Amino acid sequence: MLKRRELLLAGLASAGCTPDAPSLQGGWVGTHPERGHRLRGALPAAGGPARKASVIIVGAGIAGLACARELVRRGVDDIALLDLEDQAGGNSRSHRLDGSPCPLGAHYLPLPGDEAREVSELLHELGLARSRLGRTEWNDRQLCHSPQERLFIDGEWHESLLPPADDAATREQYRRFADLVAQAQREAGFAMPTRRAPWTAAHAALDAQTFAAWLDRAGLDSARLRWYLDYCCRDDFGADASGVSAWAGLHYFASRHGFHAPGDETAEREPVLTWAEGNGWLSARMAEPLRERIHLGRSVLRVTEGRHGVDLQAWNEATGAPERWQARAVVLAVPIFIAARLLAPAPDALRIAAGRLSYAPWLTANLLLREPLLTRPGAPPAWDNVRYGTTALGYVDARHQSLDPTPRPPLLTAYLALPTTQRSSLLSQPWQHWVRVVGDELAQIHPDLPAKLVRADLCRFGHAMSIPTPGLRSSEALAALGRARGRVVFAHADLASYSVFEEAYTAGVAAATLLSL
Structure with missing residues (x-):
């Protein structure tokens, strides 16, 4: 057989x-991996007359789009966004299959908390939310329809992704983990985006160890709890509890709605916004007002800061020819390891941070x-x-x-x-x-x-x-990039050590605010 x-x-x-x-x-x-891999080889000679803009944003993902929107809102109209792909949105793009929309990457957005002010403003602008009598009302059409999620376990489907507690010991560990998350929320403080929470010695201590080691020390060894926490870390961070810091593992819960053990009468389903095309719905609507400023199929190969401005060398994928661009300022809204390859010469903070990231x-x-x-x-x-x-x-x-x-x-x-x-x-x-x-x-x-x-x-x-590996969120080099001033600034979720919509959008708005001061 x-x-x-x-x-x-x-x-x-x-x-x-x-x-x-x-x-x-x-x-x-x-995606077109071969375009990004142009950075690995010898760069083609620059050619053609220089195209100019006041501000050039490299990368039309969520951070780049947010930066452009905020610059326009502040009256900076002469901007250009360059992206190597043929569709804006980065990890939040969509596709059509058999005439129907579907996601290529991120597929939902949790309702923003009080600290995610910029994201909340965007959602109001897009008609997803409205304020009424001091409260926020959400568009029911865009909230995830019920049933929202289920888990296949013990030969059948179970409502919710949290595995059912199959014995008293597992139920007790669920309750203890819920208590520890609540304690971390009260005593240390967590926020989404993370820049809105203080960074203290308690956070640094959590960041110095893996989430798995922290769980071991807490005596939380239930197979069902540990599988669920590994799933959560892999979902948001791309690695399990042994690969991310304890700060990141707790941040997943403590920065949002906490963790609720089965039977907790105060627990409510975490509402999320979702669409057939996933977060491509959001990126498409962010990009639409900027369509004349977005230049797709442009692989930026080199960024050089000069005395009077910034020069960019790019490759036009459609024409197969080099392009030159000039700007008074540039926003690198790309992953940190890409920024380190583009910027010549790379400052120490950028080089060090790129070496820390995985x-x-x-x-x-x-x-x-x-x-x-x-x-x-x-x-x-x-x-x-x-x-x-x-x-x-x-x-x-x-x-x-x-x-x-x-x-x-x-x-x-x-x-x-x-x-x-x-x-x-x-x-x-x-x-x-x-x-x-x-x-x-x-x-x-x-x-x-x-x-x-x-x-x-x-x-x-x-x-x-x-991946928010131990020690990454505490990195001074990463913090220095977020404080960078000058003709070249950085805007990407990497600055928070992990990648989610709220961090990318807030980083883009922050970069625009710096340039328009």
Whole structure:
């Protein structure tokens, strides 16, 4: 008899999920790693007349778009955004498959807390929220529809991603972890974005150790709790509890709505905003008013600060020709390790910070099925669906938010946060290989999925998110970049040591504020 894995792979082969089977359609979409890799080789000669702008923003991700929006709001109109991809939005971009929108990266935004003032203002501007009688009312259409999430465990679907406590010891550990998170909120203080919380000796002590070591010392060794915390860290930070700092692990909960043990009568489902195209909905609306200022398919290769301004050397991917740009000031809204390659010469703080940062590779797979999946026992289909015990991040249903009652084939978006050791494989292996990896994972809970898969469009991010490793948030070099003044300033979520929308957006607004003073 075939082993279980061989049976799964056989099922994938029957669906056309093999490199030589033409029935399965798909391929790589969304990113162009070869463009970024231009920085590894000899730079082409600069050419052509210089194009000019008062402020040039390198990177049209969330931080770059936020910076541009704020500059325009402050009356700085002569700006240009350059991005190497063909769509603005960075990790928050979208795709269309079979005529339907779906995410390529980030797919939700938690409702902002009191400290995320800039994000809250954006959401009000976009019509997602309104203030009434001193309270914020949210657009119900954009809040995640119920059921929101479920976990496949013990042979059936369970509502919520927190594994059910199967014994008294696990229930007690859930309660103790909830108490420790609440204590950290009271005594140390956490905020989103993190720049709004004080940085104290208590924070530095948490940042100096791994989250796993902190949990060990607290006696929190429940397999179900530890799996859940690993999942949470991998979801936001790209690594599990052994790879991120204790500060980061606690920040995940303490900067938002805490952690609520099962049976906590005060617990409420954490509301999130989501769309069929994920956070691409947000980035598209941020980019629309700036469309005349955004120059896509421009791979910036060198940034040089001079006495009277800043020179940029770029490559126009559409024409295959070099371009020159000049500005009075430049915002590097790109990952820190990229900024260190672009800026010549790189200041010490930038060079040191780039050496400290590590990044998680990321894969998203949008999967079009020909018919619905078979029903499994337990909770009904939800927006977010995860399997207990796996290192994968599960899948979201891109059609969950649709109000159209017309029957359509399922469109699922699966997520993998990969170990850094698999970055090379992510970039070198053909897309069919990664379809097999994703299909193998999902077949554990949906054995019928391989035979129903008709198309798979995959997006790969070699350096998707900064991992908040121990000591990174305490780095003076990273803090120095956030305080940088002059013709070149920095705006990226990396400045907070990890990558989420709130940090990127706030960093972009802060950079614009500096330049317009």
